[in-house]
Amino acid sequence: MIRILTFFDCYNYGAYLQAYALHKFLIANGLENEFLNYRSKKSIKNEFNEELKLGAQNFILRLRILGKVLNFKRHQRKLKRTKPICVSTDLKNIKSDKVIIGSDQIWCYTQEWGGLDTTYFSDNINAETIIAYAASLGPDNFDKQHPRSILRLMKNFKHVGARDHNTLNFAKLARPDAKKGPHLVLDPTLIYNFNKEIKEPSIKNYIIFYSDKLEPSQDVIASIKKIAKEKNLTIISLGKPYDWCDKNIITLSPFQWMGYMKNANMVVTCMFHGLLFSVKFQRDFMMFLNSHRKNKCLDFLKRINLENRVIEKSEDVADLFNTNIDYKPINSILKTEIEYSQKFLLNSLADK
Structure with missing residues (x-):
């Protein structure tokens, strides 16, 4: 066994x-x-x-x-x-x-x-x-x-x-x-491949915020909220509550969580699996990191040549939101x- x-x-x-x-x-x-x-x-x-x-x-x-x-x-x-x-x-x-x-x-x-x-x-x-x-x-x-x-x-x-x-x-x-x-x-x-397990959400047009207590700086949060308003997108936090998000979905299953990640217009995360599922589902994403996260998250970003998806300052939020990820070379690496x-x-x- x-x-x-x-x-x-x-x-x-x-x-x-x-x-x-x-x-x-x-x-x-x-x-x-x-x-x-x-x-x-x-x-x-x-x-x-x-x-x-x-x-x-x-x-x-x-x-x-x-x-x-x-x-x-x-x-x-x-x-x-x-x-x-x-x-x-x-x-x-x-x-x-x-x-x-x-x-x-x-x-x-x-x-x-x-x-x-x-x-x-x-x-x-x-x-x-x-x-x-x-x-x-x-x-x-x-x-x-x-x-x-x-x-x-x-x-x-x-x-x-x-x-x-x-x-x-x-x-x-x-x-x-x-x-x-x-x-x-x-x-x-x-x-x-999780295709049989994913539970698709009914909602559309949203930004996912996925974290485990760590939050970006206040000016980064302000930039995310500004873009969400301009593009008429709902900011949804998954698993944990944050007052600045439009919606907090706490009680959801792992397969519902995947569905929300798969259909997001943008994912903002500091989490390793937030990164991996963004890449798996070929979503645009941006990451805010601290020293606790860099060993695992920055390492994977370098392996797929996406270190530029890390937020360094609030001005990066708009740039990253308006720069779509070309997944063709990434898919080749991952294959x-x-x-x-x-x-x-x-x-x-x-x-x-």
Whole structure:
């Protein structure tokens, strides 16, 4: 049995969809699989409390946030998974032929909900073969001093696929004597076609704002609002509330989220999967970034030659809005990378 260890049970659209995409891609290739339903109690509690904080002063908003949580849980139940496990050492009792660890920033050990959890580096994983697919350090830099336990555990991986160059360099440092890899691969959301799952919205003519609390500067916000008014576009925030947006849609499923992204006139985001789905659906987009985001977002933008879609000052908003993205060369780059990533994953799983 192939099992997957990743973030699939949190309240983040990108996290759920990357897990879903990997699960479905394997099934489409004749590889039955299930998720190792592991998450520490600390991680579960911290994320849930953080989610509810947004509605602390607003009862109606709190109800909507709870609705969002329940919606995620309903979709998470559709994924094949083991019984819930909250203690890492209990994973030793589950014997697997192969375990895929990833995707997402599972190796970001300084800023995730539960703090350092060596499980995601292969600790207590009972499998004949352990593979990393599209794993990421997130904002943690590859050349910092890492805990020895992590560096030791990295040697357990037979194959390593990294999602960005920062993580690729980390894997090279952690596994200097490895005979194979590491390899740079794409996030699972780019190697799977979601056409059957997307839920199309009824609304048209809108700008999507997608963030996880981070906001652009006030002058950038003013520029976005000005353009929206001039072009008669509604500004819609997905998943979280922002007072300056015309509409906040909180309680929507991952597949509804995709539908809104697919049909947007423009996407404004700081999120990695906001970027990936904009590119996947060939939408015009612009990004506002801080140092926390640059390792993963700027890295992917450089890979597809779109670093110019980052907002540096408020004047950039109008320029970016009026400059359509030519996706022809980007599609050519992605076609090659998709084929490479799919081949890496399937060959890694076939390697005995």
